[in-house]
Every structure is written in C-alpha cells, then in structure tokens.
Amino acid sequence: MxxxxxxxxxxxxxxxxxxxxxxxxxxxxxxxxxxxxxxxxxxxxxxxxxxxxxxxxxxxxxxxxxxxxxQGNITTTSNPLDMAINGNGFFEVELQSGGFALTRNGQFNIDKQGYIVTPLGDRLMGYQVEDPISGDVRAPATVTADSFRTMVIPSTGVGAAATTEVGLSLNLSADVETIDGATTPLDPNDPETYSYSTALKIFDSLGKEHSLSLYFVRRTDVVNSTWDVYTVLDNDTATLPATPNATLNFDGLGKLVPPSDFVLTSNLGPDADPSVINVDMSMITQFGGKSTPRELTQNGSAPGEIAGLSISRNGTIQARYTNGITKDIGIVNLTTVRNNNGLSPIGNNYWVETPESGGFARGEPGNGLNGVISAGQVEESNVDLTQxxxxxxxxxxxxxxxxxxxxxxxxxxxxxxxxx
Incomplete structure (x- = not known):
C-alpha cells in the first residue's frame, strides 16, 4: 500500500x-x-x-x-496595431487551417494582402462593410452578424471631394465706420473700400485647390446694422459679382437676423464639374472690438493615401490620410464565453470552443461585459515567477x-x- x-x-x-x-x-x-x-x-x-x-x-x-x-501587466510597444485587452474577452482569429480560435495575444501586423494578422498569419476578426464596386471598406454604423468578417486595411486611398459646404464663424466689429457703396465701390485691392476680409481654401471635383476670399462691407449702423458680403475666387477680381452675394442684418444684441446663407455657383476649372457651394454664415456675430475669425470650415479635399492608423478604446480602427481626412474603417471584435476554463488550448496561446465553455458571444469592446482596447500595448503573461x-x-x-x-x-x- x-x-x-x-x-x-x-x-x-x-x-x-x-x-x-x-x-x-x-x-x-x-x-x-x-x-x-x-x-x-x-x-x-x-x-x-x-x-x-x-x-x-x-x-x-x-x-x-x-x-x-x-489580467496580465500591460506593456507599451512601438506598433500601433498591437492591442491589449483591459478586462474581459478574447481576440477572435480565423485559422489558416479553418475554423476560429480565441487569443489574448494582441501582437498584430498587416500581411501583403492588407489583412490584420497574428505572427502565425491567422486573420483578426471584426466588423467591416465593403463596397462591392470600389472595394472601399468602412466601419458599420451598427455591428451585425452580416458585417462580421476578417479585418482588412484598404490598399487604396481616398478620392477627391469637391467643396459643397462652407461654414463661417467670425465676429464683425461693431466699431468700424460705414462705407457708402454709391461713392466707394468695393475694390479688393483697396483696403479702404471694405471693412473686413478673410479667405479659405476650397476644392473642385478633381481635388484641385482654389482660394475663396470673402469681403465684408458695413453699410448702415442704425436700427439693424447691415453688411454686404462679396466673394472673389482665386484672387481674380473678374469673379467679383456686380451685386453682393448676401446682405447680413444684425439686431441690437449683435446677433444675425435670418436668413444668413447663400449659394455660390461657379466653374472653378475648365476640366472640373461646376461647383455649387452653400455658404453658412449663421455663426457670424457683430460685437465691439476687432473683426476676428473663429473658425472657417469646408468639406472638400484633395485625394490622399493612408498615412497612419489608430485604434480607439471601443475598438474602432481609424485611418489617417495624407490630405488630412480621417475615416473609420472597421471595429475590432471581442469574444467571450460563459466558462473560460471550459476552453480547450491548442497551442500558440490559442483556445477553441468546447461544449463545456459555451458558445462564442461576439460584440464591440466596451459593450456589456467586454473589456476595452489599449492600442500600441500588449498584455504580458500573468505568471508570477517568484511564486x-x-x-x-x-x-x-x-x-x-x-x-x-x-x-x-x-x-x-x-x-x-x-x-x-
């Protein structure tokens, strides 16, 4: 015995x-x-x-x-595609041999086809929508089973976008003198003929850059103070309209009296489509002090290529392009099971589903019981060597x-x- x-x-x-x-x-x-x-x-x-x-x-x-x-300790790396899970959940990958596996190893790279892969070449799963014609990918507005797929970084950039919206947020000085349009017509080359001017860049349908200059001329300063607005394209005085593009009316509190928008129609180039631009001036005020721009915005852009990637806490992958555009191109998936100890290890820090573990529950990071993502970091082993x-x-x-x-x-x- x-x-x-x-x-x-x-x-x-x-x-x-x-x-x-x-x-x-x-x-x-x-x-x-x-x-x-x-x-x-x-x-x-x-x-x-x-x-x-x-x-x-x-x-x-x-x-x-x-x-x-x-949870293991979190270590910072120099790879923006490295990810660590803070909390519950696993990354899900599609195995080259078929089927799916779970892992907490967040070391990822991009293969020659643009897929986000593990060091073994297995592809990371997430949520993306792909345009069947252009092949362009983007993050879905709502994650669904239909958008669950292997994650890919597009190899092509973004095309040109013509400017269709311009927003002006600025203050026109209530202290400036009025200018009589009958005796002093606007001359863009003579600062004495206008009260304030500003400019911003806009784009045509081919992505070519153009300049839009705006000239503000104060006409009256009693009851409702009025200002005339003129536009000039590419500093060409020949594009100056004979009559104002719009007239602004301010009340005694320095606020605009609607309407305050106008539509600018022009041919910005011989090869480009005609441009129709809505100019929003609802954020213009008239207070004392200097005339000062707060924010000038427009929605056009030149073509651009991917310059970098970033991943948010909720798993959204955002691409940054050389033209300044940012775009959400996908959402990383996190998978949970009811019983972690029911998972079967298959090596390489992979686990697969078993009847004891329960089925896979997929979702966005930070949603429900799922943890959140720390980009540019990895989770180390939770082994205590001393113990x-x-x-x-x-x-x-x-x-x-x-x-x-x-x-x-x-x-x-x-x-x-x-x-x-």
Missing part, C-alpha cells in the same frame, strides 16, 4: 512539475495564461470490504489542470519524498527475498 501511495504521489508531483515548468518557460510570452494543478485523494476500498471508518487511500491523483485568466519557483521547490521536495518511500519499499522487499 505504501508503494502504491508513493507511486501515485510520484506521478502527481511529476505532473505538477510539468505544469510549473511550462509556466516558467512561457512567463515572458505575450498573452500566456498560467496553469495550476488541482489534486484529489484516491481511495481503493475499506479494510473490511464494506463501508467502514478504516479506509486506506492509494495516494493522490491529478483531478484537473486549471488555467488562470486573470512559480517557490512551487517548483515544494514539488521537487514532494517528488523526492515519494521517491524515497518507493526506495524504502524496494529495500524491504529485497530483504524479504534474501531471507533464507
């Missing part, structure tokens, strides 16, 4: 040493989760052959090897003790055999 108990303890200690050695070997592996051995005692039967208070055990046995899915080394010493002593009991049993049997 002592021999059986010693042999059982020897096997259990050996199994525990294997688990600890694996933890120590993978202590520096990104996304690795340590394991612990769960032991149980083993009983053969009672000495009397029936239920009795005298039962002799036959040692211990390994009941399970259980992984710990506690593992202490456990190794303890298991080595247990191993030696059980080995000694077997040696003693062997010596006793040898003595009995040698009796004459």
């Amino acid at each position: 002592a021999f059986q108990q010693g042999l059982s303890g020897l096997n259990s200690s050996s199994k525990a040493l294997d688990v600890i050695s694996n933890n120590v070997a993978n202590a520096s592996t990104v996304g690795f989760k340590n394991s612990g051995t769960v032991f149980a005692d083993a009983y053969a039967s009672s000495l009397t052959g029936a239920v009795s208070k005298v039962q002799i055990g036959i040692g211990s046995a390994v009941q399970a090897v259980r992984q710990s899915f506690t 593992e080394l202490v456990q190794m010493i303890i298991q080595q002593r247990n191993y030696q003790a059980n080995a000694q009991s077997i040696r003693t049993q062997d010596q006793i049997l040898q003595t009995l055999v040698n009796l004459r």
Whole structure:
C-alpha cells in the first residue's frame, strides 16, 4: 500500500512539475495564461470490504489542470496595431487551417494582402462593410452578424471631394465706420473700400485647390446694422459679382437676423464639374472690438493615401490620410464565453470552443461585459515567477519524498527475498 501511495504521489508531483515548468518557460510570452494543478485523494476500498471508518487511500491523483485568466501587466510597444485587452474577452482569429480560435495575444501586423494578422498569419476578426464596386471598406454604423468578417486595411486611398459646404464663424466689429457703396465701390485691392476680409481654401471635383476670399462691407449702423458680403475666387477680381452675394442684418444684441446663407455657383476649372457651394454664415456675430475669425470650415479635399492608423478604446480602427481626412474603417471584435476554463488550448496561446465553455458571444469592446482596447500595448503573461519557483521547490521536495518511500519499499522487499 505504501508503494502504491508513493507511486501515485510520484506521478502527481511529476505532473505538477510539468505544469510549473511550462509556466516558467512561457512567463515572458505575450498573452500566456498560467496553469495550476488541482489534486484529489484516491481511495481503493475499506479494510473490511464494506463501508467502514478504516479506509486506506492509494495516494493522490491529478483531478484537473486549471488555467488562470486573470489580467496580465500591460506593456507599451512601438506598433500601433498591437492591442491589449483591459478586462474581459478574447481576440477572435480565423485559422489558416479553418475554423476560429480565441487569443489574448494582441501582437498584430498587416500581411501583403492588407489583412490584420497574428505572427502565425491567422486573420483578426471584426466588423467591416465593403463596397462591392470600389472595394472601399468602412466601419458599420451598427455591428451585425452580416458585417462580421476578417479585418482588412484598404490598399487604396481616398478620392477627391469637391467643396459643397462652407461654414463661417467670425465676429464683425461693431466699431468700424460705414462705407457708402454709391461713392466707394468695393475694390479688393483697396483696403479702404471694405471693412473686413478673410479667405479659405476650397476644392473642385478633381481635388484641385482654389482660394475663396470673402469681403465684408458695413453699410448702415442704425436700427439693424447691415453688411454686404462679396466673394472673389482665386484672387481674380473678374469673379467679383456686380451685386453682393448676401446682405447680413444684425439686431441690437449683435446677433444675425435670418436668413444668413447663400449659394455660390461657379466653374472653378475648365476640366472640373461646376461647383455649387452653400455658404453658412449663421455663426457670424457683430460685437465691439476687432473683426476676428473663429473658425472657417469646408468639406472638400484633395485625394490622399493612408498615412497612419489608430485604434480607439471601443475598438474602432481609424485611418489617417495624407490630405488630412480621417475615416473609420472597421471595429475590432471581442469574444467571450460563459466558462473560460471550459476552453480547450491548442497551442500558440490559442483556445477553441468546447461544449463545456459555451458558445462564442461576439460584440464591440466596451459593450456589456467586454473589456476595452489599449492600442500600441500588449498584455504580458500573468505568471508570477517568484511564486512559480517557490512551487517548483515544494514539488521537487514532494517528488523526492515519494521517491524515497518507493526506495524504502524496494529495500524491504529485497530483504524479504534474501531471507533464507
């Protein structure tokens, strides 16, 4: 009986040493989760052959090897596609061999086809919508099963966008003198003929840049103060209209009296389509002090190529283009299961679904029980080396003790055999 108990303890200690050695070997592996051995005692039967208070055990046995899915430390990297999960959830990847697997290893790169892949080449899953004609991809407004797919970074940039909206937010000084249009007509080259001017760049349908200059002339300063607004394109005085593009009326509180918008129609270039631009002046005020621009906006752009990527806490991948445009091109998926310890490890820090784990529940980072994403960072292994080394010493002593009991049993049997 002592021999059986010693042999059982020897096997259990050996199994525990294997688990600890694996933890120590993978202590520096990104996304690795340590394991612990769960032991149980083993009983053969009672000495009397029936239920009795005298039962002799036959040692211990390994009941399970259980992984710990506690959070590991977060380390900053220089790769913007590296991601760490703060909280619950796994990255889901499509395996090259088929099927899906889960991982906490957030080290990702882009392959030659533009897919976001692990170091093994397995593709990251997320949410994207693809234009069937142009192949352009974008983040869906709402994540659905239809938009769940392998994540790809588009190889093409964004095309030109003609300016269709201009917004003016500025203050026109209430202290300036009025200018009589009958005696002093507007001359863009003579600052004495207008009260204030500003300019901004706009774009035609080909993405070519043009200049839109606006000239403000104060006409009256009683009851409702009025200002005339004129436009000039590309500093060409020939484009100056004979009559104002619009007239602004201000009340005694310096606020605009609607309407305050106008539409500018022009041919910005011989090869470009005609431009129709709505100029919004609702944010213009008239207060004392200097005439000052607050914000001048327009929605056109030149063509551009991808210059960089960033990933938000909620998993949104945003592309930055050389023309200053930013665009959401996808959302990283996080997957959870009801029972993490029911997952089956398949190596390479991958786990797959089993009946004990429950089915995959997919969603956006930060939604429900899902954790959030930290971009440019990775989650280190949660192995505590100090604790593992202490456990190794303890298991080595247990191993030696059980080995000694077997040696003693062997010596006793040898003595009995040698009796004459």
